[in-house]
Amino acid sequence: MEENNVLLHMEHITKRFTGSVALSDASIRVARGDVHALIGENGAGKSTLIKVLTGVYRSDGGTILFDGQPVAFQSPQQAQHHGISTIYQEVNLVPYRSVTENIFLGRELFRWGLLDWRKMNTEASTLLKRLHLSIDATKSLNTYNIATQQMVAIARAISFKSKLVIMDEPTSSLNDDEVATLFAVIRQLKAEGVSIIFVSHRLDELYAICDSITVLRDGVTVDARPIASISKLELVSKMLGKDLGSVQQSGQTSFDASRHHAQQEVLLDAVGLRQGRKLQNASVKVHAGEIVGLAGLLGSGRSEVARTVFGADPIEAGKITIDGKEVHFRAPIDAIRAGIGLCSEDRKIDGIIPDLSVRENLTLAALPTLTRSGIVDRKKQEQIVDRFIQRLGVKTAGPEQKIRELSGGNQQKVLLARWLCLNPRLLLLDEPTRGIDVGAKSEIQKLVEELAESGMGVLLISSELEEIIEGSDHVAVLRDGVTVAELSRADISQNVIMAAMAHGEEQSGTGEGA
């Protein structure tokens, strides 16, 4: 590309943390109007590179040219001021403030020297409409679910008149239609000459929207080129640092539903769950040894089903039976004792204990099995931790590293291990592969499969339909908190599920019936 067409040029960036080297020789070159994919395994250094650029971290070496000028931003504020707006990996907004405020924080609109709320509210609504989001912008952000919050973050980022918009895994908590909306917006931005850096672990998305690509591995840029010139397989092999031959690909996912089959024994039977406005009449049934997919649109209440079954939220009506016995869990601990695990969808809020080590995070739920009269058996604990770090390929400086220092994907793996090490009989997985790289994803999928094979029941919530379609023995579809379809293996197909998600009442006859 021509030099004056280059908007951003970062070269030989290094970044060390006490305890780890995140970037050793990373470079990236983004042209004007370019939608640029930044990819790599979990912990490759993508988020770190972004944070170095936007002034969250100081780099330890390397040069940054932005818009022709050498820059070294001291703070996100300064970067924003120079025309870089960023959506960071975890949703980073202010929970108790309104949607409008979150969008306008830092560049409020004034009238006679005072904030002009009316105008800001209107503009916020307009902006959100552009993202097909019709929510009340004056309501506080924490009343909306994580996907909506992500959309708000996107709205905020694109509303700056920026030269560069950075999106660090914006789609990991979005549904297909929202992804489509986002892509429309990205195309529009591109048409306006804005450059985009786009981080995602969903390769399809990259091919759908990106022009060029930079691949990071272990903090080093290993490849950069137009995306059209590299095949998906090649890309994966570059990311993982393995040769082409060892990177196999069969389906979209590593699931193979033929490998496990429902046994007779019904593990979980939840009928007619009702909880506030989130759940109206939700039912789901899981047999031992099967994977049941729970599909539904954003906000349809899937997470709520998992949480109520797990005793994390109370139910107002409905019946939950485990092994044929009705249960009334008052708290998650009751469910855990009954052999249930829940890997929750929001790892930052409901998952990690940031300041505790990987070891302690991993074994937190298993502590009762590791203690004798209140005292932890350190040796046993370490054995378990080592085994799971190896098995899941958690990239960490060691079991004693604080979990908050791990990359997002690796945190997710530790959380998964937290439940796997308990050997539960029923595992509720809420978006288990969110933000996980392809390698790890297939590893996790295989693992889940194995577990099902060995007789565990799995309830799988995923926004990636492929996962559900290829992995599930049964699928339950939720719409507005109501189970509108229950499909068995033979009936599972993308079209059927989507139809049920959209027009639930047509379910009769599609599945085995509710």
Add this chain to the structure above:
Amino acid sequence: MIRLEQRLTMLKELRSLRNIGQDYGALIALVALIIFNIIFTRQFNSWISITDLLVHVTPTLILGVGMTLVIATGGIDISVGSIMGLTGILTYLIFSGKLFGIQNIVLGTAVAMPIALVVATLIGAFNGLLVTRFKVQPIVATLITLITIRGVAEVTVNGFQFAFLSAPIVSWLSGNLFGFLPRQVILMAVIVAIFAWLMRATAFSRYLLAAGGNQSAARLAGVPVNRILIIVYAISGLLAGIAGLAYIAFDSAANPVTDGLGKELDAIAAVAVGGTRLTGGHATIMGTVVGAIFIQLIRQTLVALNVPNDIASIIIGMLIVLAVFLQRQRKA
């Protein structure tokens, strides 16, 4: 792969170096202060001055241990000073026969101490209940207790101060073991040892830190968060009660208005100087020990050097900030 291995071992070394900085930061400051004392104040290095230091740090340190736990859960307990005051008065009322009419002072004392400690524990548990069941923010919950309990202590005796030089609790607790080891110091050491061990080896400590680090995640991981919190506040209350007993033993008087007044601030300062972050999820009992001794030693040094009170309080303020600031630098 080799490159990665190398890197990992290197990182481990770096990490342990950093840990030394974290764990011993306050200790280094304390050692510096001790050296200063050995040079500039006479007779510092005598046995008596050491036991004296330890005797005087006892109430603050006992409070500090409880405070460390509370702060590790992400809370704070500012009611401990008031609980100290009430425990003293209650003990006095019982062993002097005013409350249950027990005439024998030895029997009275034997009854008084457990009752006072149970009451202190219950007050702590009530704090915990407010924090968990009613979702009152810890500083508000314990502020309510601070105000009310101080008032109750005053109202029960109409504010009167009581002196009891002859009570057995006084002579026993303020006495020495083997003629040179003050019993209070032994009591303190035992408490510190118990809790240092507790924070190291038990599942309880992991639960406590998890609850402080991320409450909702801890709950989902099966940590009985509410129970843990209530226990922790109850422990803090109990330790405040013990500190109250140590204080009246040392003072041979129980004063409902001034006993324990402002002691919570000393305890919190000790915890912070010791390196426990006030935001929760982290705790070091030995750090608190060092922090409490550090603050007490500053006070004593300033008295020994006959620094006027106004200047002394300026110096104390500055040193506390400095100590905490340096702690944070090590961590950053």
Add this chain to the structure above:
Amino acid sequence: GSGGNSASSSSSCVPGSNTKLVKPSSTVHKVAWSQNALDGAWRFAEEASIADAAKAHGYQLLKTNANNSDVQQVQDIQNLINDHPDVLLVDPHTEDAEAAQVAAARKACIPVIVVDRDVNEQLASPGRDFATFVGGDFKKEGALAADALIEALGGPSAKATIVELDGTTGSSPAILRGGGFNGELSTKAPGIRIVAEQTADFNRATGQQVMATLIQQYPDIKGVFAHNDEMAIGAITALKAAGKHPGQDIKVVSIDGTKDAVNLVVSGEEYAVVECNPRLGPLVFDTLDKFVKGDDLPAWVVQPDRVFKKADGTAAAYLPNAF
């Protein structure tokens, strides 16, 4: 309150603009009492004495307690004025802060008697703004303590070092007692030197702590002067713990006359206690009765203070009455 009582002030007084000393009417019912703090044996003895005397004289007593805060006491007095008592008794926290309120009471036609601690007489003067001041003399107490300590250490020609334990920094008894003591000491016995002066907040435990440290640093001292008994008791405990023999090798003198301290004097561990009599009630209400009768009052009704020692038997004689 009912408006009826306020009418009992002399009818010539116009509330709001009165400039002369107010005389109470002969039908005094309600007496207001503004206490500055209730935080130790001394204050309780004073409070009880005032309450008992009020009862004995047949008055209703409306009480406030400012908890060691000037603003609180200013507010208390304003409230009391608004309640229209027949007479107002004020034990001011500091000299200056409450003086304006004493004048305000005069303006509102409420006669005032100042008790225990005086107000700054440049801001409010006896005979014009208030009837009189009833109380002891802090400065003199300090001087008496100095005399006792000089005597204990061997007379005016004695050479010795001593330490002084101050009351709460900035409080008026601490300032006045310290001033009286230092003045007397430097004029009468220049050979006695104060090597350290530290505050112990009028508090027993703090007195113990501070003394424990000081005795390490100044092992050769021969005397201790504490601004109140509580600190002296703490100091004596600390001295004993450090292996000293208070009463023999170190002489301790303090001010107040509490039971605990006088006990120590009787047992010989403390050399002398200067009385600061908290039982002001009888004197205050006798003065009030005279005032009501229309007698002229002196500007200062002095509560005489005594010195209790073991040697002359005064301590033992006083002990049953100690508070």
Add this chain to the structure above:
Amino acid sequence: MPKVSSQPGIAALAEPSEATTRVGIKERLPRVGDFVRQQGALMALIIVVTFSFLRYDNFNTITIYSVLNFNAQFGLIALGMTFVIMTGGIDLSVGGIAALASVVAALTSSHGFFYALFAAVIAGTLVGIVNGIVVAWMRVPPFIATLATLYIVRGVALRLINDAASVNLDQKSDFITVAGTTVGDGFLNPPVPFPIPLLLVTFLIGILVLRYTRFGRYVLAIGGNPEAAQLMGLPVKRTLFWVYTLSGALAGLVGVLLAINLNGGSATEGNGWELIAIAAVVVGGTLLTGGVGSVFGTLVGVLLLGTIVEILQLENNYTLDHGGGLYLNSFWQNVIRGIFLLIVVLLQSRLQQKRARQST
């Protein structure tokens, strides 16, 4: 790639449907909750005041002025504290700053009122700046930073007046006359002492600042999620700095009121004021964890707590005059204050939990 191909049927789902119109009503609910929660304290205040009017002969304009005048000091302290608490911090040094400022005002009073006012506010502001620097840039936790400052300002105040308890205003300065200024002479009888309008105007400004200035929004954003505020490019440190500076400046202003009330400066005054302020802020509905708050609520909280204490005194007087009331000595103050606070907080917690249930 079926995943990205946008199906028209799906996209249609994102369109506003009847679901959103329903949401409109639901959204109002939490705001009604908010309203009740904040106005709950106001209701309590109205009830308490009405009760006092009916019961006590003495509860007249003078009493009200006196309560307001006295509580103006706590009010201004609590106003600063509200902003500090909304950032998730705390300022323990306010009482000490007020005392120091009163000393400064008294020492400079010979130069005239406005000179002394300026000096006192500057003194408070300087201490606030120190707090701000230590908290924002040295990243010392606010609790410790301001505790240390409390020690320091107490020491400095005592040093300034050579360990005396207090120092007088220069009796010849115009401080005395200006201090007695009242507002509304002529049409209000009696006219209002100036601290009262000062209190009200300052709170009005506080309300406007919180609601209608960028600063106010930053304060709430930082309290709500400091990390996000940082990443959103907000000037976190600068805002924290200004919040503590503001708290110091207001405490300095309170020092002037203190000097007026005490006719001089006191180095030892202001003990426990931080707790009074925190209690008022809590009663007013501001979360101590930061991110949510109400300035008006704080004003109501201050007045409510102030009135409760006042009633104790009025009731004692009533008992003496009429009999049949409750005579409680001063030690009951703490018990009653504590229990009252407990009731308020429990009610708040119930309302909040109810609200949480409604809004889901």
